[in-house]
Amino acid sequence: MIVLKKRFFKISCIVFFFIPLSVAAQDMAYPIQGDGIYSFLRRWNRLDSTYVREFVELNRDRLNAQGGLELGTVYLIPPLHPGDVYPPKPVTFSTFDPALFGSAYADVPKNSDKLKNACFYIESGHGGPDPGAVSNFDGIELHEDEYAYDIALRLARNLMAEGATVYMVIQDQNDGIRDDKFLNNNYDETCLGEPIPRGQLDRLKQRVNAVNKLYREDRKKFDYLRAIAIHVDSRNETEQIDVFFYHSDNPKSIALAKTMSDVFQQKYDQFQPWRGFQGVVGQRDLYVIRNYKPASILVEVGNIQNDFDRRRIILENNRQAMANWMTLGFIKDYENNLTK
Template sequence: MKSVSFFFFSILFCVMVWSQKDHYTVVAEQGDGIFSLLRKQGLDPVEHYVEFVELNKDDLRKGSQLQLGMSYKVPYSLDSFKKTGVRVDMVDGTETSLFEKELSKMSLKSNRLKNAVYYLLIENHVQENSGFLQQMTKKLAADLMVQGAQIYVLDMMNSITAQEDTVDIGTDKLGQCVDAVNKRYLKHNKKYQRVLLLRLKNAVDDSKMNLAFSHYQNSGDGQRFADNLQGVFKKHGINKRGEETEGSSIFEDKSTLFLAKNLLPTVTLLTLDNNSESINGEQLHIRVDNKRFAQLLGNGILKDYADLEIED
């Protein structure tokens, strides 16, 4: 009898916990309608409209109108932009949404990348004008999210510095990045997953910068990803510098090799630098514009994914 009672209360407890977790509440603000409120929470209003109305049917005026200052239940959803675009703290593993105010202007354009996960690693070696890399990464993340992708951004500014030029110095810090990415890789183990390491080697000014793509020499997937990205920049008339090669170069520095050997998903490196002599292999020359830069990267990522689908 005791075992039956225990089983019953266990089921009841699980139901209560689940019911508490299926939604959260927000307060309707001036000008809010159901569509705008859902968008501000990162949700597709078309997909979640009926569920929202059902959750809040007793608090809606005329069946569909929100009341100013009233609290409304918003369904938790894994497809919320608050969930599909997050910044990961490499120390404690916590996730925070990449976007807040911008959510009201974001809407799903397609599901082309619904089975794709991208890890954008920011490695910034300078403090001046560091906003360029942050802004460009957020723009790229948004462009991929509205195509259905899951995006994780890991800021390595405090983990790798220009002075840490040997693997011994940075192993522990790099290990935090590896742990954070690999845990999420296992969570999404049936999906297409790629790591793009964005490395800024010196300060950004208003002129042009040199960029180069590279991959791990033992990774065919990494080479294809790098070559697809590089190909899009070439196709759009980005000037070339240095000796032209058949494709992207290979990793040479110790920190990137460490990541390539320990991360589960494929890694590709994009290096940005004002000094053309510090980049090996073929270089492209691009004017500094984070919106245009993010657009070209996004196009390359879409091309790489489309090529994979064709092969499959």
């Protein structure tokens, strides 16, 4: 009898002391400026949509009339589900050093695991001795390869945040993601560390061989593998164009180009409805998409000679938006592949 009583006393002490402490220490927080329920929960690594329901349950009387968060109000954070952790595990970099993104962007946030079975080869056009298309803007020389590279880095970082394995085929150790209008021109990019040859065919062969060699092993590890080449077009300066998605005759390449184009169409309808989007999906016999072993597309993001198109590449928000939309396109294409 006495023994039992003692144990009961012990348990009640533990319950009394530990539960209130843990609630107070970890499970409540104030929102920050601009927070919605999703962004608040994401910061606490509660990514699943079921957390939103739990959050609303827990905080029903603390939400404002619109069901949103109020600054200065403390909110209960739903307990972690089994398998989830806080702080989140850092993204593992197996393919390149995140310093490539530059110091301001080297920490890659983890948004989800959506693409954890996916592998991407991101190739920015040209590089090394070849600047690609060149245009003059108020006496400043703009080089295609620098802009394509910046978009490629932003896309790589986005995909990693969704759990993907990513290769940057073309790399520049000095230039991370750059929030500038005018990106400095240089010639020291490499193809996975190797100097880029001068001749066009040698240059293309080098990157195709590099990707195909990686693909031989990667295809055993991933469900979904895709390559993307990013370019800026050069046409007559009067010609304003939309984003072009070129595919090969591979059905997976065709599906990806269409899905990407659909996402861009939706985004243009949302942000520039007066304008309309005439993004073009087309088959073209381009060396890289013909020879990459993983299904691939080649994107031309605008005409570097045209004033209007140029805004799409020189404004960093636009470069980020394009990377974001390409990310959405990849997620959609990946999900379409799962359901097949």
